[in-house]
Amino acid sequence: MSRLRQFAGPQASAPASTGAGWRLAALAIAALAGLPIAAILVAATSGGIEALAHLARTVLGEYVLNTGLLMLLAGSLAAVVGTSCAWLVAATDFPGRRLLGWALVLPLAVPAYIAAYIYADMLDFAGPVQSGLRALTGWGPGDYAFPEIRSLGGGALVLGLVLYPYVYLLARTAFATQSLTQFRAARSLGASPSRAFWRIVLPAARPAIAGGLALVLMEVLADFGVAEYFAIPTFSTGIFRSWLAMGDKAAALKLAAVMLAFVIALVALEAATRSGRSDSHDGLALREGETLVTLSSTGKALALCACLAPVLLGFVIPAGYLGMMALTDAAQGAAGDLASYALDSMWLGLAASGVCLVAALLLAFARARSASRVTAGAIRLGTLGYALPGALLAVGLLAPLGSLDQSLTRLARDNLGWGGGLLLTGTSAILVYALSVRFLTVAYNSVSGGLARIPPALDSAARSLGAGPARVLARIYAPLLAPSLAGAAALVFIDTLRELPATLILRPFNLETLATRTYRLASDERLVEASIPALILLAAGLLPVLLLNRLGKR
Secondary structure (H helix, E strand, O other), rough: OHHHHHHHOOOOOOOOOOOOOHHHHHHHHHHHHHHHHHHHHHHOOOOOOHHHHHHHHOOHHHHHHHHHHHHHHHHHHHHHHHHHHHHHHHOOOOHHHHHHHHOOOOHHHHHHHHHHHHHHHHOOOHHHHHHHHHHHHHHOOOOOOOOOOOOOOHHHHHHHHHOOHHHHHHHHHHHHOOOHHHHHHHHOOOOOOOHHHHHHHHHHHHHHHHHHHHHHHHHHHOOOHHHHHHHOOOOHHHHHHHHHHHHHOHHHHHHHHHHHHHHHHHHHHHHHHHHHHOOOOOOOOOOOOOOOOOOOOOHHHHHHHHHHHHHHHHHHHHHHHHHHOOOOOOHHHHHHHHHHHHHHHHHHHHHHHHHHHHHHHHHHHHHHHHHOHHHHHHHHHOOOHHHOOOHHHHHHHHHHHEEEHHHHHHHHHHHHHHOOOOOOOOOHHHHHHHHHHHHHHHHHHHHHHHHOOOOOOOOOOOHHHOOOOOHHHHHHHHHHHHHHHHHHHHHHHHHHHHHHHHOOOOHOOOOOOOOHHHHHHHOOOHHHHHHHHHHHHHHHHHHHHHHHHHHHOO
């Protein structure tokens, strides 16, 4: 969900003033955030052509093919569902339209890996769907063919069902705000609603749809839980297995370098959509409650079914299934240690939120105080973490910090009598570092938006009356930025709770979060025991989803 916030994040213009101190702070944050990218790029050039050729002969082709197909299938499903539902909600009227208008965003609250666990359990041979089918028909095990959910197609289906709201939100906004003169002119000239949609409406909304699709593809590329649980060899699972299971760090870094090329392409696609403009410029927009197309009774029923199905499949069924399992004695009996996992998740989220808030404040003030291109470039690099998959970010940080950590630990042991383990990679420090890099964009967008709404004249007036920087910050900026800071902290906290691949790779042995606990239990086919922590993660995701829905309506 952080990707949508980055796409829709406020882009306030910086004043003409410059500030060397703020520029230096922005450069320092950019250097820390860009460390994993630099490490991966350096690793890509080491080992020569032979290392890449070995990967190409063994696993690279399979990873590229599976990742590409997963992105193609999931992206296509998300684009079709998101665009069609957005047009029906924005331009037509049918029973339940207002309720479904916001309910269509709810699947974004379901972590994709949790949806994968649920559908795999439901559609398994011993699950309720096939068991009910055999009970109704009297068929035996070999009398029917049932689609295999643990497959590439099944993974694409799950990812498409929970990620289509990215496309839906941006397309709905585009359909509701684009000008209407050309559409009405086409209708007055005899064009059918469908032809006017394909020839007029869709081309005008293409930049928004493409932007939402880019965000979906970023999430699919970053996915680890669905691909790993459905045994789909992708870049994320390949990096994870190479680094942890096989101990081949060089291969993991090479795979991360190839994966980084995918990331760069998607970031370029997203940036290109930002400059896209609608083809209509007359200023007329669709008003609240106004419809462009009048549906027949049959059309209204079909529109209701088309918008209700994604909500049922993407949110209601997974949430209801988890809720039923959470009420069982087995689930409640396994919740005895839940407090410790929740505590680990909470302090990790609080630590990442605190680091992100400090960095976001520095970047936001740097943008407001310095108009140089260096500052703008540093901010762009510092907030690029939203596009970096968790597995890529983890190995990109472990590579350069591993040797440094060994040197620091040796120095502390020889001179300070340190008897513990590694100072960085053996503790949660590097995990907080990685999560802060990944979710800094979320905090920056919120803080930057709040700062942009504070008139610069307030600062100037206070300084002219003799107030120092500390007093200006305490009396003016702190109260006015408090809502933005609280919102940023909450969003980073929730995203940290749900993050899986980076936490799995970087966490110390004594740290277990709700996400990793859910993953471990589900991987052992103990989904009933995983239902309560999974339900907590799902409930936590509702806050940013509802916030994004409000932003989309605005």
